[in-house]
Amino acid sequence: MGHPSNLGIWMKSFGKTLRKTYLIKSSSGLAALLFVMTLAVSGVGGQQAKQRSGPMRVRLRAIKVLKLSDGEQSKRSPDYLGATHLVRLRFEAPDAGSVYVYAPYCGQPVGYTIERVGGHVSWVGSSPAAKSPGFRAVKIETGSCWLLMTPRSAYEWEVETEARGDTEEARSIFIKYGTQGKPEELISEWYIVAHAGGVGY
Numbered sequence: 001m002g003h004p005s006n007l008g009i010w011m012k013s014f015g016k017t018l019r020k021t022y023l024i025k026s027s028s029g030l031a032a033l034l035f036v037m038t039l040a041v042s043g044v045g046g047q048q049a050k051q052r053s054g055p056m057r058v059r060l061r062a063i064k065v066l067k068l069s070d071g072e073q074s075k076r077s078p079d080y081l082g083a084t085h086l087v088r089l090r091f092e093a094p095d096a097g098s099v100y101v102y103a104p105y106c107g108q109p110v111g112y113t114i115e116r117v118g119g120h121v122s123w124v125g126s127s128p129a130a131k132s133p134g135f136r137a138v139k140i141e142t143g144s145c146w147l148l149m150t151p152r153s154a155y156e157w158e159v160e161t162e163a164r165g166d167t168e169e170a171r172s173i174f175i176k177y178g179t180q181g182k183p184e185e186l187i188s189e190w191y192i193v194a195h196a197g198g199v200g201y
Contacts, residue, residue: 055096060173060188063156064088083160085193089171090156091186093149101155102138102174102183106145108157110138111172115164116190135174135183146176163193 066086073083091109093099103109112132113124122129126137149155161169168190174183 056094058094058099058175058186059090059092060171060186061090061092062087062171062188062191063090065193084162085160086158087161087171087193088156088158089173089188090154091149091173093153094151096151097177098151099149100146100176100179100181101149102135102176103145103147104140105143106147108159109147109155109173111174111185112138113161114170114172114187116168116170117166132172132185135185138174146179161193166192168192 065088068084068086089109091101101109112126115122115124120130123132126133147155159171169192170188170190172185172187175186176183
């Protein structure tokens with residue numbers, strides 16, 4: 001897996017002074033993202049992170065979606081017509097206690113795209129599709145990195161996706177509690193990427 005590109009990453013404290021910023025310059029000069037939504041964490045089968053309540057609660061949510069213009073699609077992926085939107089994801093650390101997020105090369109967190117159609121859940125590109133491939137499938141030997149997320153910190157990044165009609169979509173990442181903790185798959189709530197550029201849910 002190569003170094004991440006075409007994304008901006010921010011790590012900050014809620015309501016506090018910006019602690020640290022990681023910015024990887026975007027080669028596309030995208031306009032401001034539109035369409036806001038708020039999502040909670042939910043699991044959909046397999047080995048997922050246990051939902052913790054109170055001060056140890058973590059959140060993974062999609063907060064904004066941008067519909068790419070035809071020109072932007074061509075610049076980003078000249079030979080691939082599938083990516084029609086960008087989704088901005090946000091991970092929020094617990095109010096009390098730290099957590100680690102798996103992000104190769106200490107860049108963008110990685111995980112899976114998950115779809116739900118008529119009650120049928122599938123991990124895109126996996127076999128069998130009804131089961132998560134788990135952490136081993138995303139782990140790399142060179143450049144492997146766990147980001148330490150301190151209490152009340154947050155991390156935002158962008159992923160490509162495409163409108164799929166009424167198909168619901170979710171995203172996952174891997175987290176662990178403590179350096180010796182077991183990786184757990186954390187999954188966002190379902191959302192729908194609308195053809196018009198917004199998000200339905």
